Amino acid sequence: MPLAEYEPIVASEPNQREYHWTLNFGPQHPATHTTLRLLLTLDGERIVKAVPDIGYLHSGFEKLGEDLDFNQYVTIVDRMNYISPVANEIAWHHAVEKLLGIELTPRGTYVRTIFAELMRIQDHLLNVGTCALDLGAFTAFLYFFTQRERIYDICELASGQRFHASYSRVGGFMADVSHDWVNKVREFTKGFQRAYSDVSRLLNKNRIFIERTKGVGVLSKELAISTSCTGPLARASGVVRDLRKDEPYLAYPDFDFKVICAEAGDCYARYMVRMLEMQESIKIIEQALENLPTGPINSEIAGKVTLPEKMEVYGSIEGLIHHFEMVMPNRGVPTPVEAVYAATESPNGELGFYIVSDGDNRAYRARTRPPSFVHFAVFPYIIPGQTLSDVVAVLGSLNIIAAELDR
Amino acid sequence: MLTEILEKLRVQFGADSFVMSEFRDNVRVHVQPARVFEFLKHLKGELGFDMLVEQTAVDYLYYPDATDRFGVIYILLNTTTGARLIVKTMLNEPNLKLPSVYSLWKGADWMEREIYDMYGIRFEGHPNLLRILMPQEFAAYPLRKDYPLRGRGERHNFPVITRAES
Numbered sequence: 001m002p003l004a005e006y007e008p009i010v011a012s013e014p015n016q017r018e019y020h021w022t023l024n025f026g027p028q029h030p031a032t033h034t035t036l037r038l039l040l041t042l043d044g045e046r047i048v049k050a051v052p053d054i055g056y057l058h059s060g061f062e063k064l065g066e067d068l069d070f071n072q073y074v075t076i077v078d079r080m081n082y083i084s085p086v087a088n089e090i091a092w093h094h095a096v097e098k099l100l101g102i103e104l105t106p107r108g109t110y111v112r113t114i115f116a117e118l119m120r121i122q123d124h125l126l127n128v129g130t131c132a133l134d135l136g137a138f139t140a141f142l143y144f145f146t147q148r149e150r151i152y153d154i155c156e157l158a159s160g161q162r163f164h165a166s167y168s169r170v171g172g173f174m175a176d177v178s179h180d181w182v183n184k185v186r187e188f189t190k191g192f193q194r195a196y197s198d199v200s201r202l203l204n205k206n207r208i209f210i211e212r213t214k215g216v217g218v219l220s221k222e223l224a225i226s227t228s229c230t231g232p233l234a235r236a237s238g239v240v241r242d243l244r245k246d247e248p249y250l251a252y253p254d255f256d257f258k259v260i261c262a263e264a265g266d267c268y269a270r271y272m273v274r275m276l277e278m279q280e281s282i283k284i285i286e287q288a289l290e291n292l293p294t295g296p297i298n299s300e301i302a303g304k305v306t307l308p309e310k311m312e313v314y315g316s317i318e319g320l321i322h323h324f325e326m327v328m329p330n331r332g333v334p335t336p337v338e339a340v341y342a343a344t345e346s347p348n349g350e351l352g353f354y355i356v357s358d359g360d361n362r363a364y365r366a367r368t369r370p371p372s373f374v375h376f377a378v379f380p381y382i383i384p385g386q387t388l389s390d391v392v393a394v395l396g397s398l399n400i401i402a403a404e405l406d407r
Numbered sequence: 408m409l410t411e412i413l414e415k416l417r418v419q420f421g422a423d424s425f426v427m428s429e430f431r432d433n434v435r436v437h438v439q440p441a442r443v444f445e446f447l448k449h450l451k452g453e454l455g456f457d458m459l460v461e462q463t464a465v466d467y468l469y470y471p472d473a474t475d476r477f478g479v480i481y482i483l484l485n486t487t488t489g490a491r492l493i494v495k496t497m498l499n500e501p502n503l504k505l506p507s508v509y510s511l512w513k514g515a516d517w518m519e520r521e522i523y524d525m526y527g528i529r530f531e532g533h534p535n536l537l538r539i540l541m542p543q544e545f546a547a548y549p550l551r552k553d554y555p556l557r558g559r560g561e562r563h564n565f566p567v568i569t570r571a572e573s
Contacts, residue, residue, distance in 0.1 A: 055540040062525075063549060067556055098431050225457050225486055228514030239486060246489045337471060338430045341461070341482055341493065354480065356465050364470060369461045369482075377517040406540055 020048060023388070027056050031134050031392040034402030036376070042388065050383045050391075052376055054405055061407040065366030070096045070170050071307075073366065078164040080368065080404040083126050084119035086155065087346045089168035094249060095342035095353035100335060102171045104250075106293040111177055112168070113251040114185065114288045115158075116344070117281040121192070122151045123347030123399070124232075124274040131271065131396035132203055135212045140199045147195045150188045157181050171306045172298030182289060189282050189289075200275065213267035217382045217394035220265060227378045231349025231371055233398065236273045237265035243345035250344075255287045267397040335359055348372060348399055372404040408490050409434050412454055419449060435493040440479075443496045444506040447481060451511050456483035456492060459512035464522045467497075468552035475499055477526060481508070498528060507533035525550035 025038040032038075035056040041049040061080065065073050070093075077092045078085040090112055097104065104112070129144035152162040158177050159167040167174050203209050219229070224237040234241060242259040244252045260276040262269035298306040307326050312319030335357045343352030349371030356365040375398050383394055413427060416436070425446070426437040438446050450456045461482040467473035475497035483492045498505065507530035508515045519530040520539040527548040530536055538545060545561070547554055 055538075055542070058540040060549065063556060101431070223513070226513045228459055228461075228512065230460075241486055241489075336430075339433075339465075340431055341433055343460075350460065352461060352482075354461065354463055354482075356470075358470055365465045367461075367463045367465075369463075373517060373521075374514060377514065381513070 019043070025391060031395060032400075032402075033130060034400065034405075036400065036402050036405065038379075038391070040388070040391070045387045045389075047383050047386055047388065047391070050380045052379055054376065054402070057402045057406040059407070062366055062368060065363055065368075067362065069362040073363070074168060075164070075166050078166055080370065080407060081123070081346065081348060081351075081372070081401045082164065082403055083401055084123035084347045085164050086115045086167055087119035087123070087344075088351065089166070090116050090119075090250075091342075091344040091346055091351040092353055093168045093170055094344050095340065095355050096170050098342040099338065099340045099355050099357055100170070102299055104172065105296050105299050106251075107176075107295050107297050108172045108299060109251040110288050110292050111173065111297060113255075114285050114292075115167070116250065117284045117288075118151055118154060118185070118188075120281045120347040121278050122148055124278050125151075127396070127399045128199070128203075128271060128274055131267075131393070132199075132209065134392045134396045135209060137203060137206065137209060140202050143195045143198050143202075147188075147192055150184075150191065154181065154184050154188060157184055169298070169306055176297045182292065185285065185289060189286055192278075192282060196275075196278065203271070204275075210268060212390075212393050213271060213397070214264075216267045216386060216390045217397060218264070218266045219378060219382050223378070223381060224265070227381065228374050229349070229378060230374070231345065231347070232270060232273045232277060233349060233375055233378075235260060236262045236269040238263045243343060243350060247343075251288065252284075254291070255284045257281075257284050267393050270397040335361060339365075343369065346371060348401070348404075349375065368404075368407060370404045370407060372399070372401045373407075376400050376405055408488060409492065412490065412492065415454060416446075416449070419453075420446065433493055434491070435495055437495050437497075440496045440498055440502075440505060443479075443481075443494065444508070446494060447483075447508055447511060450483060450492065450494070455485045455487060456490075458484040458486050459508065459514050459518075460484045460491070462508075462515055462518040462522065464526045464528055464550075466526060466550065466552045477503065477528060479505060479522065479528065503528045504531055505529075506531050507536075509533055524548075527551070 021042040023040045023042055025040055026032045027035045027037040037053040039051040039053060040047055061076050064076050074089050074092065077088045080088050125144040125148050129141035133141040155165045156162045158181055159165040159174055219237045221238045224234045224239050238261060240259065240261050245259055257280045260273050260280060262273050308319045308322045313323045337357060337359045339356040341352055341354045343350045350369065351371055352369035354367040355363045358364040379398065383391065416425065424442065428435045459481060463480050465478045467476060467478060477498040479496050479498060481494040483494065505528060507519055517539060519533055520536060522528050523530065523536055524538040524541050525548060537543065541549065547559065
């Protein structure tokens with residue numbers, strides 16, 4: 001490969017004073033949690049300038065999306081924001097279903113909503129936990145990770161996979177959820193409250209935690225809008241926007257919940273927004289479980305959208321032909337020659353997919369709008385003037401997942 | 408709401424300055440590349456589209472009935488009314504250039520760098536148009552359709568630095 005002229009990442013500024021230090025933060029650093037690098041210019045302990053350098057985990061997910069079909073790509077999408085895998089699957093299939101014009105069954109929408117909210121809790125649990133861990137509060141992390149373990153169990157019961165569930169399919173799910181699953185989710189919502197109150201008592205009025213987070217990394221409303229911030233990050237800065245309310249999808253119009261917002265825009269506000277959002281998610285899950293409809297979980301437009309039951313495949317010729325039609329590369333569901341953008345409110349912000357289709361059963365272009373990528377671009381704007389130890393707090397509160405950042 | 412906006416755009420730029428199309432709930436405006444910046448500036452300044460949700464590109468090399476090679480897509484959002492509008496423009500091989508919208512939305516910074524990295528479309532006026540995901544010395548544009556899925560052997564020929572040399 002011919003080597004192009006190497007351009008340095010930081011352009012040297014003429015007025016850069018002699019005593020400024022340059023510090024490499026990452027790519028291997030415990031507080032980044034994932035692989036990303038920051039080039040910090042320091043004046044003593046104050047940060048003058050920060051230049052993020054990303055791409056360490058770039059693995060060409062979008063190129064793979066052009067090669068795998070709509071159902072196969074789920075396994076890749078899972079690995080984008082691996083803190084809340086099923087939320088990505090739901091976002092991806094939300095876009096695919098919009099492209100194909102598929103309506104989900106009532107049971108399908110409810111189960112998806114429950115999963116989406118479980119994933120929101122799962123993501124916020126880890127984010128709040130690690131943010132506290134980085135600031136020296138180890139106990140909160142352990143309390144919350146125990147609850148994450150319960151959500152892993154719920155995923156395992158539904159799909160057989162604890163972490164990367166790959167549970168969603170076009171028009172429905174891999175399999176229906178059982179009665180045990182419903183009980184397990186109920187159990188989780190009850191047990192969660194105890195861990196939640198433990199952690200709120202540990203952190204909410206903790207003097208060290210407040211000193212480290214209040215007034216740190218302030219993101220103003222104007223900047224949040226100008227830099228395309230969404231999700232808890234934008235809501236903590238006073239942008240009242242939540243796709244669950246503004247552009248309702250799945251079963252969200254049926255439920256009563258609040259959109260949590262704050263005005264301060266600092267790390268503490270982001271922490272509080274995430275904490276209170278978990279309570280709202282629990283409320284949604286409880287309502288959804290109360291009203292969980294019966295009936296089929298997969299939609300059956302012309303009977304040919306989702307894979308047939310295994311019993312049918314092995315027991316009847318029609319089922320076998322149907323299965324064959326679905327899995328062969330040149331068959332499958334007819335897709336319109338069109339392009340569509342669809343977004344869901346993922347735990348981290350607006351997770352959208354822009355799918356261009358050329359009539360094949362795989363995407364011609366599968367663009368992800370990754371919230372982590374957009375949010376990390378904000379970092380150089382909010383960090384100057386803070387101290388070196390605040391980098392950890394701000395990184396933690398932005399919730400950067402490098403697998404989604406680099407894809 | 409969107410019909411009003413489209414009407415205002417027609418008044419401002421003339422009826423034949425753009426082509427409108429719809430699919431599901433997406434409303435798209437197809438603009439010539441030479442006029443895309445003034446369109447976006449007007450949409451931001453006068454019509455309140457204060458957020459650039461997404462900016463991306465598509466390579467239409469093997470697309471059925473495609474006449475142009477690249478498409479650049481801007482997805483705009485009005486955070487007060489919740490209106491979304493997709494602005495699309497097409498580019499062809501010798502002139503892979505567009506004015507940067509970094510001066511309008513700061514969020515365009517990394518998105519434009521990613522498009523440059525993946526497709527080789529240059530954005531004029533961008534403060535720091537460098538590759539963002541691929542290494543700086545990478546020579547190809549990996550998301551173009553004529554770039555093979557498994558690469559052109561970059562992985563095998565990647566310069567290896569041993570501990571002794573470093």
